[in-house]
Amino acid sequence: MSTTDPAVPADNAEYDPFEEFNRSAGIGVVENPYPMFAMVRAEHTIKREDLGEAMLADNDDAQLLSAGDMGDDVAVFTAFGFDAVQQVLKDGDTFSSAGYAEIMGPVFGHSILEMDEPEHHTYRGLVQQAFSRKAMEIWERDLVRGVVDEALDEIVDNKRGDLVRSLTFPFPVLVIARMLGLAPDDLPTFHRQAVEMISAGFEFDRAIAASNALSDYFGKIIAERRKNPSDDVISVLVRAELDGEHLDDAQICSFLKLLLPAGAETTYRSSSNLLYGLLTNPEQLAALTADRSLMPQAIEEGLRWEPPLLGIMRTATKDTVIDGMPIPAGSVVAVNIGSANHDERYWDNAEEFDLFRKPKQHIAFAWGPHMCLGLHLARMETRVALTQVLDRLPNLRIDPDMEPPYITGAIFRAPNNLHVVWD
Ligand code: HEM
Secondary structure, three states: OOOOOOOOOHHHOOOOHHHHHHHHHOOOOOOOOHHHHHHHHHHOOEEEOOEOEOOOOOOHHHHHHOHHHOOOOOOEEEEOOHHHHHHHHHOOOOEEOOOHHHHHHHHHOOOHHHOOOOHHHHHHHHHHHHHOHHHHHHHHHHHHHHHHHHHHHHHHHHOEEEHHHHHHOHHHHHHHHHHOOOOHHHHHHHHHHHHHHHOOOOOHHHHHHHHHHHHHHHHHHHHHHHHOOOOOHHHHHHHOOEOOEOOOHHHHHHHHHHHHHHHHHHHHHHHHHHHHHHHOOHHHHHHHHHOHHHHHHHHHHHHHHOOOEOEEEEEEOOOEEEOOEEEOOOOEEEEEHHHHHOOOOOOOOOOOOOOOOOOOOOOOOOOHHHOOOOHHHHHHHHHHHHHHHHHHOOOOEEOOOOOOOOEEOOOEOEEOOOEEEOO
16 A cells, blocks of 8 residues: 555445445435426525425435524525525625534535635635646646546447446546546545545445545645645645645645535536536537537536536524515525526526527526635536537437436436437
């Protein structure tokens, strides 16, 4: 074992985390929650939840926001309308992110997601130094194209395959691994532990074990990079400086761990959802194949139509009002990104995937101080992956001999598989 090898839990020989992740993602199938969101929106842009009910749905991943975790005396609201969601996300003073500490802290440590100002501003200023425009160009050229090409090399001659298992699920984690400059021999273990860690919702103990193993692993690499900096993300974070402030090892480590759910799981889901939208609308897939200048609007429409993450949450720091609804200090305010992205006040025929619609900013990457730090990376990764798919898998279509795919999930959404054929 090299000094940078992640520890391998002894009971893992037969454990396939993708199968486990996929199996668990299938529990409590929520195929299409959008008609229900539209019904709620017709009456309320923000709604007080009945405590005791799960807030957004009864799927297992709704436990992230289930009323049972909130304590009996906490009022819980969900914002469904675009303006209400935007108001919450824009105003970090009135709507704090600190509530994530209890839910995510045990696995991710004190991460950027749970920080409020001014701590958040300083920390974000430090970590975003790793996501420069120049870094993005280098990653696209030297890293993302290679990862996608290698994934497609494995399947291209088969003329059929599952694009989730072969491409969209593995590629974003592998991109992150290479951005971090991890040793190639470490990748299988890193990938498995990354998946185990993001499975905290249904395999909590295993997630904690994976998180601890990743802390040890990253700790050793951070120490190495402090001695011998290179040009990878960990080296940039080690050197990052803002007004005399630097990141300590624990801050770097929790950021690296957060990259796995924030950067890999979201991109896997969003690229799968976009492919699903195109495969189920073959005339739009054909138009995009013929005219690649449509790529940016196809990517944005995929994110609007089926955002990978539907719900995030805040806590009201003071008494306030949203759309006429009084919100007492201390209330939990969940925002429904999916519902906001389908708000009929902003989009006509919002339930349809239509890459030709007039572009308008959606909420998939959130808004305000915590707006996604990796949005340019996510867009670039999706563009590269989809371009290679269109170039290398001609006449792509849903496999008529397999069960048709569908998107599922109450808070995290994606198809469990995308069985396709090509010429
Ligand atoms: C399509 C893919 C993605 C989507 C839909 C997405 C969505 C989001 C959303 C909704 C938030 C706000 C969470 C909150 O405030 O509660 C967020 C934050 C964040 N995202 Fe993304 N994300 C994506 C890809 C990425 C990638 C590729 C990375 C980096 C590798 C990344 C890194 C982050 C980070 C670090 C934050 C925290 C920012 C902060 O708290 O200031 N994301 N993302």
